[in-house]
Amino acid sequence: MIRAFLTGSGAVSPFGGGVAAFWRGLLSGTSAIAPIRGFDTGSMPHALAGEVPAGAVDPWLSAAERRRPRVDQHALAAAREALGAARLDLAHCDATRVAVVMATTLGAMDLGEQYLRAALASPQRSARAHRLLGWPYAETAGALARALGVRGPVVSPSIACASGTQAIGQARELIQLGHADVVLAGGAEALCEFVVAGFNCLRATTATAVRPFDARRDGLALGEGAAVVVVEAETHARRRGADLVIELAGAGLSSDAVHMTAPARDGAGAVRAMRAALCDAGSAPAAVDFVSAHGTGTVYNDAMEMAALAAVFEPAAPPVNGIKGAIGHTLGAAGSFEAVLCARALQDGIVPPTAGCEELDAACRLDVVRGTPRVLPVRTVLSTSSAFAGNNAALVLRRV
């Protein structure tokens, strides 16, 4: 099997454009979540979110590209930053050996919203019809592939809130089996009325702040942005003299088979995915130095994760952090943001604090990093995500 290495990262987050802004924001322990400004939230019970600031994508996009759907802008900007960080010029690659695995759960839903509003308001539906072409979910991955001249496999994994984790796991599989030499993998989302209304109607949102693993946690806030990594075959990376520091060492998937919108209370599905990823990586649980948790800040998710992490890492779990208190729940991009965080933690030996977690839940036996960043030797990390429809995905990254 061919080994897969992470050779570059890019991010457009509620902290701004670029991995540096994302990392700086996480280390600060602050939250970028605020009242939504991007659209009218007049009748929403709860309307907090992490929104990408205006102009954040500008350094990476042309004027024409800045007229594309926002989700495509996020994805393309993050991909260009990742390619730059990897010092990889795709013009020098065999395009049929370059792949894109780009997750999104919403895609260009804002275009769909505009079309549906116009269709309901007027029988002249064709006036808005062109907006439909950008709506199908594969279109963000396709737009990225067209912009970059990619001719290898292009896929958009869609397992809801675990999609961004699966995208990076699938990139590893494409490399392992020789389907591609280079994979741009990640997730992208653009906040819209549709999804804020959806999580409100599930009564899953917070009115105040996202507090992962905190005793007072009462719900999530959404977020948006994109995180993309360059995943590269060992041989390809060595040939061009790239730094081989972070190995994408393992990926695991599982299904709860219990409920469509709630996690299995005992965490059995998440446990299976984490164990599968560790097995894939050939790593024992005791080798893991840090866990990037899903940590949505809802009562049930975090309780499930406490049980799952305790089971996997018995007798004691390594330090844990969650980023959703800082940037919100970025849905299909969430796991990809976590992969970027994991790569930085491996490089810098620092784990950021969990924004929003102040008063640890008394039932939580985890070592949740709070308050200030923690310096520690990080050789192996695990990231875990859980999703609607009972999907779980986990990744193991390793410093070599």
Place this chain on the structure above:
Amino acid sequence: MREVVITGSGVVSALGHSAAEVARRIAAGVRAAAGDDGVSVGEIAVDRVPDAARARIGRTDRLCKLFLAATAQAIDAARLPLPLAAPERVGVSFGTGLGCLLSDAEFYEKIVAQGVAAASPRVFAYTVSSAAAGEVSIAFGVHGPNVTSHVGLAAGAGAIGYAVDLIRLGKADVMLAGGADANGAALAAALRDMRLFKTTAQARPFVDAHPGVVPSEGAAVLVLESAEHALARAAPVLARAAGYAAGFEPTLTRARREAIGVRAALQRSLVGARTPGIVLASAHGTPLDAVEAAALREAGCADVPVIATKAALGESFGASGALAAAVCVELLRGDNELADAVAVDLNGSQLPGRALRVESALVSALCYGGSVVGLLLQEPARRRTHGV
């Protein structure tokens, strides 16, 4: 590398509710009738879904029902015992082109019409494309990998290819893999708005070049297993999944013939194998047909007869590649009589009827957006050292 075999199939389509029935009718030259909204499969039979899961079906959307019905059929056909003996070693790989867009529209239109307070949590649960695979996992107790993928109109074929990959990697022993998409009045209206709704008379493969589709719907699921797992349980082996490759062509939206990405993917899916006996192509009278024909010629398939399943079934979006694969498995199982004009050549000339006995077949799945998937299936009797 583990060998992957196919041990069962399930189909829900306008031309029948089993792969054998659809293959027989396509071979006989039958075409699905298209109404004002395109092709519909009508009522979806879910009687093979286990009793314990039947109560949930009323909550689900049409996409879930299609995938559930096809999966239940496939599990029966593969004689896979329920409850699953090792559920963590069984996975789902689901491909869909449109996914949850129709449920998205239902959810959002209610908000627009009645306000946010009217938003339905029941409908919102089905506004993720992974809902159908989630329902399948609940209905059949699947605990292994469960992935839904969007690859445009090539999604069903891509999902089968990904299932092959997961078995080869040892991440599952059994995969329930295929695609589904639902049609309806809202979709037909949207296609008309975009001037992409066409009639069956405009869909002659490799002859017409009309943009657009005859919208259809359906689902097809294959049970894929590692050969050793199938052997250990004495499962019926219908075919071998011998080759899979995917690619992308950035120029496909402009339908240029020098489509490097299409050619590369189809060639790679055939690596090491002899020329297939038949190709099940995506061609359905669009500008992409010329691209597909050129790529197939370059892949060594210039003289191979082609069956264009979309000409018979309509464009069933993410289901189309999986439906073609299910038909393909049936064609590999034995002698089939093709009626006149069922097979065509790459110029669109109709070929006379003939008995068809093939050892291997290529499924070629293309999407307007740029994606292409090639799947090489082989009849199980021959042993080979080449291919995947």
